[in-house]
Amino acid sequence: MRVLVTGGAGYIGSHTVRELRRLGHDITIVDRFITGHRAALLADCVEADIGDEESIARVCREGGIEGAIHFAAFCAAGESVIDPGKYFRNNVQGTIGLMNGLTAAGVKHVVLSSSSAVYGTQEEVPIGEDAPKNPESPYGESKLMCERLLPWYETAGGPNWVALRYFNASGASSDASLGDDARPATRALPVALEVALGKRPEFSLFGDDYPTVDGTCIRDYVHVEDLAHAHVLALDYLAGGGASDVLNVGSGRGFSNRELIDAVKRLTGVDFRVVIHPRRAGDPVVTQADIAKIRRVLGWAPEHDLDAMVRTAWEWRRRNPDGYPE
Numbered sequence: 001m002r003v004l005v006t007g008g009a010g011y012i013g014s015h016t017v018r019e020l021r022r023l024g025h026d027i028t029i030v031d032r033f034i035t036g037h038r039a040a041l042l043a044d045c046v047e048a049d050i051g052d053e054e055s056i057a058r059v060c061r062e063g064g065i066e067g068a069i070h071f072a073a074f075c076a077a078g079e080s081v082i083d084p085g086k087y088f089r090n091n092v093q094g095t096i097g098l099m100n101g102l103t104a105a106g107v108k109h110v111v112l113s114s115s116s117a118v119y120g121t122q123e124e125v126p127i128g129e130d131a132p133k134n135p136e137s138p139y140g141e142s143k144l145m146c147e148r149l150l151p152w153y154e155t156a157g158g159p160n161w162v163a164l165r166y167f168n169a170s171g172a173s174s175d176a177s178l179g180d181d182a183r184p185a186t187r188a189l190p191v192a193l194e195v196a197l198g199k200r201p202e203f204s205l206f207g208d209d210y211p212t213v214d215g216t217c218i219r220d221y222v223h224v225e226d227l228a229h230a231h232v233l234a235l236d237y238l239a240g241g242g243a244s245d246v247l248n249v250g251s252g253r254g255f256s257n258r259e260l261i262d263a264v265k266r267l268t269g270v271d272f273r274v275v276i277h278p279r280r281a282g283d284p285v286v287t288q289a290d291i292a293k294i295r296r297v298l299g300w301a302p303e304h305d306l307d308a309m310v311r312t313a314w315e316w317r318r319r320n321p322d323g324y325p326e
């Protein structure tokens, strides 16, 4: 299939481009290199904003694009609380421009990067797709708003769609050529690896008095290569006549922050300092996915465990201590 990938220079986008190429798809990337990196580009890239609907429509028409995977967005939940406008403008307004362009060009399918941030704190875990939506940040709200746009475009003759709600994307490519180079790192695993590398003096752990096994928050980590594969399956599903839907993508397992830290210490061989801070606003206590639906609908299952995520991320980080070359 000829596929447009927005945000293909970013962390998850670059791994997905690699997986699409491996499976014989033709790819055009649209990226502005705001948080992404030229060194992570694995296909032709048009440097444009996703909100520029005329450019999007032109690129799609000229390239005979049949399907799109839409990663481009800002995704630091903490920053979004301080600067909501930045997130609503780029994520929601940008997606409106993109959807206008895709619809005008007759693109048939779209897969949207959504997030477990649409759920917020839940009474019941694991979290199924029908759980109430309580986003605790403008970032989570922006993702929910993007999801809610899609059926309206489909009704008006736009693409059919799958929204994938990722839990915590982690790890790096198995050959250590691609990895997570968010600057600054905000996700727990890359931050812990920077501490292990000596780039930060200590790991700040926010809250050890939660009602969990060891008092720390619990998260569901999914390997970025498993996540990349889910996108290809979602496109195949839509191309095969599958109905538009929302699917969780996680491992279905929860690990406490302490378990993550222990895994990083064990697999890097570095015993670093961990400093406990008070709880941080907006941190859900437990996020753990119910993945029964994606197993059933796409036949997808995670293949990598937490150790594989830590090991691959560490290998990438050790080879690229300062991130991608610019």
Ligand SMILES: NC(=O)c1ccc[n+]([C@@H]2O[C@H](COP(=O)([O-])OP(=O)(O)OC[C@H]3O[C@@H](n4cnc5c(N)ncnc54)[C@H](O)[C@@H]3O)[C@@H](O)[C@H]2O)c1
Binding pocket: 006, 007, 008, 009, 010, 011, 012, 013, 030, 031, 032, 033, 034, 035, 036, 037, 048, 049, 050, 051, 070, 071, 072, 073, 074, 075, 090, 094, 113, 114, 115, 116, 165, 166, 167, 168, 169, 170, 182
């Ligand atoms: N990383 C995670 O754990 C996680 C979890 C849930 C959801 N997501 C979602 O997955 C997607 C990808 O996340 P990521 O971690 O790869 O982020 P990333 O920052 O590495 O990648 C985003 C890419 O989009 C590009 N971009 C952003 N705004 C753009 C615009 N207006 N026009 C053109 N290009 C633009 C950036 O330059 C970058 O290359 C995002 O939509 C994010 O919300 C990520």
